[in-house]
Every structure is written in structure tokens, then in C-alpha cells.
Amino acid sequence: MSWEEILIKLFNVELTHYIVLSAVLFCIGIVGLIVCRNVIRVLMSIEILLSAVNINFVAFANYTDLGDLKGQVFAIFIMAVAAAEAAIGLAILLALYRNKPSVDTEEFKELRG
Amino acid sequence: MEMQDIIYSFFFYAIAFVLIIAALGVVFMPRIVYSAVSMVVAFLCVAGIFVLLNADFVAVSQVIIYGVGITIVMIFAIMLTATREDKKLWLAFKFRSLVAIGSAGLLFLLILAAVTKGFTMLSSEAGLFAVQKPSQEVIQRLAAEGTTSAIGKALLTNYVLPFEILSLLLLAAIIGAIVIAGKGKDKLINPTTAGEKPD
Amino acid sequence: MEQFLEFFVENAGAIAALPLWAFLIIVFGQNLGVYDNKKITAWITCTSTFIGLIWSVCILFWTFGAEEPFSKNITWLSAGNIELSAGWLIDNLAAMMLLVVTGVSLLIQVYSHGYMEKDDGYHRFFSYLNLFNFSMLGLVLSSNLFQIYIFWELVGVSSYLLIGFWFRRPSAAHAATKAFIINRIGDFGLLVGIIAFLFFSINWWAASGNIYLGFTSLQPAAEYVLTAAGPVVYCLIALAIFCGPIAKSAQFPLHTWLPDAMEGPTPISALIHAATMVAAGVFLIARAYPIFEASPCVMTTIAWIGAITAFITATIAITQYDLKKTLAYSTCSQLGYMVMAMGAGAYAAGLFHLMTHAFFKAMLFLCSGAVIHGLNDQQDMRYMGGLRKHMPVVAYTYLIGCFAISGILLSGFWSKEEIFAGLYGNNMTLLTIGLIVAFITSFYMFRSYFLAFENEYRGHAHPHDAPKVMTIPLILLAIPSVFIGFLLSGKFHLPSFDKYILSGHEASAHAGHHESLMLPVVSLLIALAGLLTAAYLYHDRFKALRESVKITADNIIKTAKPFYSLTTNLWYIDKLYYCFIDNIFLPVCEFAANFDKFVIDGIVNFIGVKTRFEGWFLRQFQTGQLQTYLAILFSGLVGLTLIFVALNLFM
Numbered sequence: 001m002s003w004e005e006i007l008i009k010l011f012n013v014e015l016t017h018y019i020v021l022s023a024v025l026f027c028i029g030i031v032g033l034i035v036c037r038n039v040i041r042v043l044m045s046i047e048i049l050l051s052a053v054n055i056n057f058v059a060f061a062n063y064t065d066l067g068d069l070k071g072q073v074f075a076i077f078i079m080a081v082a083a084a085e086a087a088i089g090l091a092i093l094l095a096l097y098r099n100k101p102s103v104d105t106e107e108f109k110e111l112r113g
Numbered sequence: 114m115e116m117q118d119i120i121y122s123f124f125f126y127a128i129a130f131v132l133i134i135a136a137l138g139v140v141f142m143p144r145i146v147y148s149a150v151s152m153v154v155a156f157l158c159v160a161g162i163f164v165l166l167n168a169d170f171v172a173v174s175q176v177i178i179y180g181v182g183i184t185i186v187m188i189f190a191i192m193l194t195a196t197r198e199d200k201k202l203w204l205a206f207k208f209r210s211l212v213a214i215g216s217a218g219l220l221f222l223l224i225l226a227a228v229t230k231g232f233t234m235l236s237s238e239a240g241l242f243a244v245q246k247p248s249q250e251v252i253q254r255l256a257a258e259g260t261t262s263a264i265g266k267a268l269l270t271n272y273v274l275p276f277e278i279l280s281l282l283l284l285a286a287i288i289g290a291i292v293i294a295g296k297g298k299d300k301l302i303n304p305t306t307a308g309e310k311p312d
Numbered sequence: 313m314e315q316f317l318e319f320f321v322e323n324a325g326a327i328a329a330l331p332l333w334a335f336l337i338i339v340f341g342q343n344l345g346v347y348d349n350k351k352i353t354a355w356i357t358c359t360s361t362f363i364g365l366i367w368s369v370c371i372l373f374w375t376f377g378a379e380e381p382f383s384k385n386i387t388w389l390s391a392g393n394i395e396l397s398a399g400w401l402i403d404n405l406a407a408m409m410l411l412v413v414t415g416v417s418l419l420i421q422v423y424s425h426g427y428m429e430k431d432d433g434y435h436r437f438f439s440y441l442n443l444f445n446f447s448m449l450g451l452v453l454s455s456n457l458f459q460i461y462i463f464w465e466l467v468g469v470s471s472y473l474l475i476g477f478w479f480r481r482p483s484a485a486h487a488a489t490k491a492f493i494i495n496r497i498g499d500f501g502l503l504v505g506i507i508a509f510l511f512f513s514i515n516w517w518a519a520s521g522n523i524y525l526g527f528t529s530l531q532p533a534a535e536y537v538l539t540a541a542g543p544v545v546y547c548l549i550a551l552a553i554f555c556g557p558i559a560k561s562a563q564f565p566l567h568t569w570l571p572d573a574m575e576g577p578t579p580i581s582a583l584i585h586a587a588t589m590v591a592a593g594v595f596l597i598a599r600a601y602p603i604f605e606a607s608p609c610v611m612t613t614i615a616w617i618g619a620i621t622a623f624i625t626a627t628i629a630i631t632q633y634d635l636k637k638t639l640a641y642s643t644c645s646q647l648g649y650m651v652m653a654m655g656a657g658a659y660a661a662g663l664f665h666l667m668t669h670a671f672f673k674a675m676l677f678l679c680s681g682a683v684i685h686g687l688n689d690q691q692d693m694r695y696m697g698g699l700r701k702h703m704p705v706v707a708y709t710y711l712i713g714c715f716a717i718s719g720i721l722l723s724g725f726w727s728k729e730e731i732f733a734g735l736y737g738n739n740m741t742l743l744t745i746g747l748i749v750a751f752i753t754s755f756y757m758f759r760s761y762f763l764a765f766e767n768e769y770r771g772h773a774h775p776h777d778a779p780k781v782m783t784i785p786l787i788l789l790a791i792p793s794v795f796i797g798f799l800l801s802g803k804f805h806l807p808s809f810d811k812y813i814l815s816g817h818e819a820s821a822h823a824g825h826h827e828s829l830m831l832p833v834v835s836l837l838i839a840l841a842g843l844l845t846a847a848y849l850y851h852d853r854f855k856a857l858r859e860s861v862k863i864t865a866d867n868i869i870k871t872a873k874p875f876y877s878l879t880t881n882l883w884y885i886d887k888l889y890y891c892f893i894d895n896i897f898l899p900v901c902e903f904a905a906n907f908d909k910f911v912i913d914g915i916v917n918f919i920g921v922k923t924r925f926e927g928w929f930l931r932q933f934q935t936g937q938l939q940t941y942l943a944i945l946f947s948g949l950v951g952l953t954l955i956f957v958a959l960n961l962f963m
Contacts, residue, residue, distance in 0.1 A: 011122045016229055020228060023225065024136075027220055028217075030220075032140035034213035038145055043187065044152050047156075051155070051156065055162055058163055062168065066252075069263050073264055073267045082178070086187070094293075108936075111941075215947075217950075
């Protein structure tokens with residue numbers, strides 16, 4: 001396969017491009033989830049993860065199921081769940097903060113028992 | 114390749130580029146407020162991607178829910194916790210970070226390999242996910258009505274049960290958030306630390 | 313009448329069970345604080361033994377009219393083709409032993425009440441005494457070799473407990489341990505012998521239908537084993553069984569525990585280490601006689617071991633100054649006589665001597681106990697003397713004992729004479745040794761008598777006479793010591809002990825009687841010579857004569873210096889043992905201990921350390937931080953994905 005063909009394929013945006021894009025977002029979200037020390041940033045990383053999933057759903061809906069749009073329905077569902085999750089996340093964050101005035105994840109070691 | 118496709122590709126790459134940069138910004142920006150701004154940008158870019166994928170209703174929802182609602186929640190969180198020393202709380206330079214970055218990179222490569230087999234399957238004919246060309250009729254219907262009515266019908270016909278459960282979930286989340294965040298319930302939430310600090 | 317006596321025989325186990333009950337009553341009564349009266353303990357003990365004595369007498373009368381030995385057994389355990397029984401066997405031998413054990417026990421228990429009155433461990437002492445009585449009577453009643461082994465061990469334990477009765481004294485504790493360990497050596501041999509015997513004869517027992525290892529059918533079994541195992545192996549088996557009597561009856565290589573066992577209270581020395589338990593070895597030889605009899609080499613070994621023991625311990629007894637040690641070595645020596653007689657085939661003579669010896673030796677020990685008691689725990693004969701004036705009853709009974717053991721007309725004379733008669737026909741060398749030992753016996757016994765009871769008092773404590781509760785048993789024991797030998801000698805139309813014991817033992821009744829007057833006269837003269845030598849060397853009446861002739865005890869010691877040091881050092885047997893223990897046994901033990909410590913423990917410790925390391929390793933993941941868990945979770949997920957993708961891509 002020549003370079004030209006690869007370039008043409010790269011510029012002919014298809015389903016795979018979206019999948020790769022969502023994979024990139026997912027990986028960034030995971031890294032953020034684990035690496036960040038700020039609890040709020042961890043919450044944001046979760047939103048990034050959900051967005052990556054949403055992109056995947058909508059992309060599949062567009063390329064394989066344009067008649068029924070099941071993927072888009074699911075994306076709506078996920079958004080609603082994400083909103084709920086954000087609200088609960090905020091509540092938990094506040095409760096934690098009241099017990100221990102910090103948002104540093106390194107300080108929360110209660111699971112150790 | 115037609116002009117239309119070239120413009121489409123151009124838009125895709127532009128939005129994807131900004132999206133990835135913004136997502137990286139969420140994680141790696143030194144200050145939490147920058148992260149929040151970067152997150153807003155990322156959400157708007159995701160909405161742009163949805164537009165490119167013929168999902169106008171989802172895109173609008175994305176802007177409303179993520180771009181506004183969740184962002185406000187995050188900003189509330191930032192303000193309520195009022196971190197003075199947020200520069201210190203940037204990244205955790207620990208072994209787990211290395212593991213996470215390594216694993217994430219590996220996962221990305223794996224997905225890439227699985228999806229494209231090294232870019233040999235980027236063409237639609239031999240792709241893993243063979244693309245079905247939608248019929249002309251469907252395209253015309255979507256062009257005339259948009260996706261909103263289709264999604265609305267789906268939500269109230271096929272997916273009415275999950276939809277109702279979702280409303281219950283949201284109700285539970287609201288009540289739960291109030292209960293958890295409400296004052297004077299600390300002992301219920303975290304008995305171990307509550308025991309340490311008997312104030 | 314016949315049925316009346318049969319009742320006692322059929323329930324003979326009660327004789328052994330009564331002391332067990334007494335033991336339990338005393339132990340629980342004391343430890344639960346039910347009563348605290350010493351008289352109750354004494355009454356319980358003495359009553360149970362007295363009932364046993366009456367019972368034994370009834371059994372004895374039954375045996376006069378009985379044709380066959382009575383045996384009653386229950387199956388105790390059966391495993392595979394082995395079926396072991398427990399029960400009792402009443403024959404003439406058992407009846408005789410029962411009478412001796414219960415009779416001597418009763419008198420000694422009465423005596424102990426006086427002797428131990430002031431001791432703190434009074435109740436403990438009597439509970440041990442009952443435990444011993446139970447074990448000893450069980451041993452006598454045992455119907456098979458395996459059961460006898462169990463009671464054999466039990467008497468060993470009670471002996472251990474009683475030797476170490478004053479366990480706060482280090483010497484007593486050591487003596488108890490020594491006795492126990494040396495007995496273990498013999499018991500081990502006995503157990504090996506029994507098991508080997510059973511191994512070779514197991515088919516015979518299964519086919520014959522007799523109870524396994526039962527004494528009544530031991531003779532055909534022994535013949536079967538002899539043909540099955542061959543003479544050499546059979547000889548080894550019989551010698552292994554003989555190891556038990558060697559240790560228990562304090563025979564030559566393992567006799568060293570008995571003198572040390574005198575650390576126990578004196579009634580114990582009298583009961584266990586003179587009259588009954590040490591005689592258990594002789595009793596076992598008598599019980600297992602068919603086994604030994606089948607192999608001439610074993611019989612010769614037994615006879616020679618008995619002779620060596622008799623001689624060595626008699627020579628040691630000459631130089632002892634401790635009253636109880638003298639008696640202890642004399643016990644060894646007399647036991648050597650019995651074993652020698654057994655080995656030489658004079659079966660009945662050995663048992664006769666056992667019985668007479670039980671009475672007069674118990675009496676002698678009780679006398680020594682009375683002396684020690686009266687002198688406030690003074691045991692050294694150099695600090696005694698002239699005690700005849702202070703405690704006449706003790707002195708005269710002791711004198712009777714001396715006459716009896718030396719074989720001057722009293723009971724010892726008749727039994728020894730029978731032993732000599734048995735040896736006369738078989739082995740002249742052994743007879744010579746026996747006569748020499750008879751001289752030495754007479755000498756050291758009268759030496760101890762003259763040192764302790766004649767001459768002037770050399771001690772410092774004020775001697776006081778023994779109480780009645782102690783002297784009455786002495787007098788009661790003196791009666792059989794004087795008469796029993798004569799009454800049962802079988803001469804002058806009196807009842808014969810030999811005929812009684814040998815009835816039902818036709819095969820072993822080959823101890824031909826030597827009916828000449830020469831042997832008794834010679835032995836009597838020899839014993840009198842011993843008496844006169846002792847009197848000459850130790851009685852003050854001959855002081856002038858001694859000094860004029862210049863032959864005194866000190867001079868003899870000087871001239872026979874090597875022999876003297878040999879006997880005072882107990883023939884270096886103890887030293888040899890300690891040398892062996894220090895130079896061979898302990899290094900081996902140390903090596904084994906170190907092997908255990910470093911290799912075995914090392915393996916175990918390594919396993920522990922490995923587990924701890926693994927725990928530490930796993931604990932590193934248990935940080936309590938959610939993000940660490942997430943990292944682990946995520947990397948695991950990626951790993952799984954990697955596997956699946958690899959499988960899909962490359963296969």
C-alpha cells in the first residue's frame with residue numbers, strides 16, 4: 001500500500017476515525033482519573049470518559065443505524081445519568097470536604113481500614 | 114474525492130484536534146479553573162462532533178447538559194471547596210501514574226490495532242464495521258424532520274420503560290444529593306473520621 | 313464352701329479395683345476439698361488393702377482345691393487379625409503374689425501412717441500408694457503379656473512419682489528421673505520383645521483360639537515361634553523380653569537406679585523397691601518362663617546376669633555407710649539370686665526366695681525407716697551405734713532380718729538352701745558364686761547391724777523410740793520372716809511351697825531336689841563365718857583382740873586398696889554411664905537438636921518468612937487510595953484486552 005492510499009484513507013473520514021477519536025478521549029480520561037490529585041479534576045475526567053462513550057454511540061448510530069438512531073437514544077440516556085452522577089459527585093465531594101477540609105486524593109485513605 | 118468530503122474531513126480533524134487538546138488540558142492544566150474552562154471547550158467540541166454525525170438533538174442536549182449544567186456543577190464544586198493551594202494538587206507523581214499512562218497508551222494502541230489492523234482496513238469495503246449506506250428515503254426524512262422527532266418517538270415507544278426509570282434515577286439522585294450534602298449527617302456518611310473528630 | 317470361694321476368684325479384679333477407688337477418692341476428695349482429715353485417708357487406704365488381703369486369702373484357699381487355673385477375659389480391642397484381651401488369671405503363682413503384695417502393703421500402709429504423719433504431702437503420698445497398689449495388683453492378676461505390659465508401665469509411673477515424692481529436693485528429683493529413664497530402656501526392650509513375639513506367633517494365636525499372648529498357652533506358642541523364627545532370632549526376642557526384668561528388678565547393667573531410688577520415703581523403699589515392684593521382674597520371668605525355657609542360651613544368660621548382679625552389688629554393699637543404700641544393694645543382690653535361680657532352672661526356689669525376701673526385706677527397710685525417723689533423718693551408719701538400748705524392738709527385728717537374709721536358720725536359710733540345691737545339679741560355677749555372695753551378704757548385713765545397733769552411740773541427735781503404729785508392723789512382719797521359710801520348706805512333713813507352685817507346671821518341674829545335708833550345712837557355716845567376721849571387725853567386744861592381732865577394718869582397706877576403691881566407686885558403672893552420656897549421647901543429641909533448630913525450623917521459618925513477604929507484597933497494593941485501586945483495575949483490564957486482541961489477531 002502506498003503512502004497516497006494511506007493519505008486518502010486518512011482523509012476519507014469513516015467510522016474508524018470516530019472510534020479512534022473516542023479511544024483517545026477515553027485514554028485521556030482514564031489517565032486523568034488516576035493521575036490527578038484534585039478531586040474535582042477527577043470528576044471532570046469522568047465526564048470526559050462519558051463523552052468518549054457518547055461519541056462512540058452516536059458514531060455507530062450514524063454509520064450503521066441511521067434509520068432507528070438507537071445510539072442517539074442511548075447517548076441521551078448517558079447524558080442524563082452523567083448529570084445525576086455529577087450531582088451526586090458534588091454532594092459526596094462536599095460531604096468529604098466537611099469531614100476533612102481538603103480536596104487532595106492522597107489524603108483520603110480511609111479504605112485502608 | 115469530492116469537495117464535500119474534503120470539507121467534512123477538514124471539519125472533523127479541526128474539531129478532533131481541539132477536542133483532544135482541550136481534553137488534555139482538563140487533565141494537565143496547572144490550575145483547576147483553567148481545567149474547568151478547558152472542559153467547557155471540550156464539551157463544545159464534542160457537540161461539534163455530534164453535529165458532524167448528523168445528531169442535532171444530541172448535540173444540543175450536549176451543549177445544554179454538559180456545556181452548561183455540569184460545568185456549573187463543577188464550578189460550584191471549585192468554589193465551595195475553595196482550594197488555596199491548588200498548584201500543589203496537580204498530578205500525583207507516583208508509580209500508579211506510570212502504570213496508568215502505560216496502560217492507557219497500550220489500550221489506545223490495542224484499540225488502534227483492533228480497529229484498523231494498522232490502517233489497512235480504513236476503507237469502507239473491508240472494514241471491521243462495514244458501513245451501511247442509508248437509503249435515500251431515510252436521508253430525506255432526516256433532512257426534512259431532523260433527528261428530534263425520531264428520538265422523541267423512540268423514547269416514548271420502544272424505550273419508554275428505561276425513560277421512566279431514568280426519571281426515577283434523576284429523582285433519586287436529587288434527593289440523594291440533598292441527603293448526602295445536607296448538614297448534620299456526617300456520622301452517617303463517614304463514621305471513621307467522624308469518630309476522630311468529635312466536633 | 314467351694315462356691316463361696318469361687319465367688320472371690322470370679323471377681324478377683326476387685327482386689328485391683330479397690331485401691332483404684334481409694335486413689336480416686338483421695339485425689340478428688342483432697343483436691344475438691346471434701347475432707348481434710350488424715351485419718352480418713354489412712355482408713356480408706358488400709359480398709360481397701362485389708363479387704364484385698366482377705367480376698368487374697370480366700371483365693372489362696374481356692375487354689376488348694378483347684379485343678380485348673382481360673383481365667384476370665386473380655387476382648388479389649390481387635391484390629392485386623394489381632395485381638396487383645398484384658399482379664400485376670402488366677403493360678404498358684406498369682407495367688408501367692410497377691411497374698412505377698414496385699415499383706416506387705418497393708419503393714420506398710422499402717423507403718424506409713426506413723427512415718428508420714430508430720431509430712432505436708434500426706435494425702436498425696438497415700439494417693440500414690442494406692443495408685444501403686446492398683447498397678448501392682450493389676451500386674452499380678454494380668455492374664456496376658458500385653459496387659460502385663462500396661463501395668464508394668466503403671467508401676468513404673470507410680471514408682472517414679474513416689475521416688476520423687478519430695479520433689480523439692482534436687483537429689484530426689486534426679487533419682488526419680490534416673491529410675492524412670494533406666495526403666496524406660498528396659499520397658500522398650502520388653503515392648504519390642506512382646507511385639508516381635510506376637511509378630512511371629514500371630515497365626516498360631518489366631519488358629520488356636522486362645523486369648524492372644526495369654527500365659528496359659530504360652531508354651532506351645534513359644535515352641536511355634538522357635539520353629540518359625542529360628543533359634544537365633546528367638547534368642548534375641550527372648551532377651552528383649554528379658555530386658556524388662558533387667559531394668560525393673562535392677563539387674564546388672566541397669567541396676568544403678570535402685571540405690572538412688574532410696575531418695576524416696578522409707579516405706580516406699582520397703583514396699584516398692586524391696587518387696588513388690590522390683591520383684592515384678594522376677595514375677596515376669598516366672599510368668600513368661602516357657603518363653604525363656606525354650607532357649608538354653610537365654611536361660612544361661614539370665615542365670616549369669618543374676619550371678620553377676622548378686623556378686624557386684626554384694627561387694628558394693630560392703631563399703632556403703634548409708635544404711636538405706638546398704639539395704640538397697642542387698643536388695644539388688646538378693647534379686648540377683650532370684651534371677652540366677654530362675655535362669656538355672658530352679659523356678660520354684662526363685663519364687664520361694666522372692667516371697668521370703670519380700671517379708672524380711674520389707675521389715676529391714678521399715679527398721680531402717682524407724683531408725684532414720686528416730687534419729688531425725690540421719691542415714692549415715694557412722695553416726696549411729698548403740699541404738700539397741702534406745703529402740704529395742706527395732707533392733708531385735710532388724711537382727712531377725714539379718715539372720716533371715718544371711719540364711720542362718722530363719723526363713724532366708726530355707727529359700728537360699730533351695731536355690732543352692734537347684735544350682736548344685738546344674739552349674740557348679742554359679743553355685744560357687746552363690747556361696748561367696750552368701751558369705752558377703754552375711755558379712756555386710758551384720759556389719760550394718762553392729763554399726764547401727766551395737767557399740768557406743770556416735771551421733772549427735774537424741775534418739776527416740778518409734779511409735780507403736782510403726783513397731784507393730786515390724787513385729788507382724790517379723791513373724792513370717794522367722795517362720796515362713798521353715799513352714800513351707802516341705803521338710804519334716806510340712807507343706808511344700810515348691811509342690812504348690814509347680815502344680816500345673818509339669819514341664820518346668822525338673823528342678824531336681826538335692827536331699828543331702830551337705831549343702832545346708834555348708835551354707836549355714838558360710839553365713840556364720842560372715843557373721844563372725846563382721847562381729848570381729850565391728851563389735852567393740854573384740855576391740856582388744858583386733859588391736860593385738862593388728863587386723864582391723866582400716867588395715868584391710870589399706871591392703872586391698874584397688875578393690876576397695878572399685879567398690880566404693882560402685883564398680884565405675886555409673887561413671888561409665890555418665891561418660892557415655894557426656895561423650896556420645898549428648899553430642900548426638902546436640903547434633904539432632906541443632907539439626908532440628910537450623911534445618912527443620914529453618915524450613916518452617918522460611919515458609920513463615922515467605923508468607924510474610926507475600927503478605928507484605930500484597931499489602932503494598934492496599935494503600936486505601938481509590939486511585940491506586942483504579943490503576944490496578946485498569947491495568948488488569950488492559951492486560952485482559954491485550955490477551956484477547958492477541959488471540960484474535962494472531963490465531
